[in-house]
Amino acid sequence: MRNAYKYTYIYLTLTVIFSSCVDQKKFENIGTHEKPNVEFAPNMYHSVAYEPLTQITDTDAGLWLNSNGSDTGEFYNSNPYNPHKMNMREPAANTVRFNNDGFLPYRLPKDCLDYAAKTLVNPLKVNDKTIEDGKILYAKFCAHCHGETGQGDGPVNDALKGVASLTTGSVKDATPGHIFHVITWGKGRMGAHGSQLNQEERWKIVSYVKENLQKAEAQQ
Ligand code: HEC
Numbered sequence: 773m774r775n776a777y778k779y780t781y782i783y784l785t786l787t788v789i790f791s792s793c794v795d796q797k798k799f800e801n802i803g804t805h806e807k808p809n810v811e812f813a814p815n816m817y818h819s820v821a822y823e824p825l826t827q828i829t830d831t832d833a834g835l836w837l838n839s840n841g842s843d844t845g846e847f848y849n850s851n852p853y854n855p856h857k858m859n860m861r862e863p864a865a866n867t868v869r870f871n872n873d874g875f876l877p878y879r880l881p882k883d884c885l886d887y888a889a890k891t892l893v894n895p896l897k898v899n900d901k902t903i904e905d906g907k908i909l910y911a912k913f914c915a916h917c918h919g920e921t922g923q924g925d926g927p928v929n930d931a932l933k934g935v936a937s938l939t940t941g942s943v944k945d946a947t948p949g950h951i952f953h954v955i956t957w958g959k960g961r962m963g964a965h966g967s968q969l970n971q972e973e974r975w976k977i978v979s980y981v982k983e984n985l986q987k988a989e990a991q992q
Contacts, residue, residue: 818847824860827851873972882957882964885950892949896972898979906980909973913965922985934961939986951978 814837818828827850834847851859875895880888896902911920919925922938929935936943943951955974958964969977 814846819849822849822851822859825858827854827857827859829857873970875971878956878966878971880953885953885957885959888953889947889950892947892952894948894952894975894978896975896979898983902976902979903983905973906976906978907984909969909977910980910985913969914977917962921988922981932961936962938981939988944986948975948978948982951981 814834818834828847829850829852831844831848834845837846849859854861856862915926917924917926917928917932917935918938919929919935923940924935924937926935938944946954952974954962955969955977956964956966965974
């Protein structure tokens with residue numbers, strides 16, 4: 773029983789001592805920009821550079837940290853002329869997105885040709901329309917080297933020499949993924965076409981090469 777009195781006494785004393793040390797007001801709004809409790813090296817959390825997608829419009833945010841005498845807080849970070857809550861400007865009206873084919877970015881690097889050849893599947897429905905579109909694109913982007921029928925006999929071959937035939941040898945049996953990867957990155961003496969044709973267009977060309985050029989050759 774005496775122990776119980778003793779501990780109660782110690783507990784009460786400590787409570788009085790410690791509670792008098794705490795400034796309750798300090799804990800209001802804690803964890804907000806206005807009043808973080810302890811923030812070590814705040815510049816690591818609050819970007820000095822303007823964040824593109826957000827703004828801190830409160831001119832007082834971080835004011836208590838100011839040592840430079842300005843009347844806006846250290847964390848104030850906003851372009852007041854923007855009509856929306858971002859520092860970045862929105863694209864001009866009617867801007868057309870480059871690569872607007874709805875595909876995720878193609879991330880396989882150039883040296884992954886074998887992997888691409890084995891794993892990629894043509895995501896398009898291969899029908900007459902796809903092949904017809906592919907034919908037009910092939911005429912614009914490939915035929916001057918590879919020739920209209922894909923035999924490597926386009927006019928540029930006269931100068932370049934050694935343009936591969938798409939209808940014979942190993943290329944004849946190349947998988948759609950192989951051809952797609954070669955169009956994207958180029959191979960050997962052929963340059964990359966990934967920046968000129970979006971993924972949908974590349975797959976359309978692949979469809980045309982596989983379903984038309986290579987089949988036409990096989991039937992002869
Ligand atoms: C400037 C000329 C040129 C253009 C344009 C061109 N190619 Fe090529 N292509 C080549 C040459 C040269 C090679 C042989 C590359 C080598 O092995 O050095 C080749 C090789 C290829 C190969 C065989 C790759 C392999 O595995 O051996 C494919 C498939 C191919 N091209 C498809 C295309 C398609 C589809 C287009 C159109 C988007 C295209 N090329 C546009 C010059 C061209």
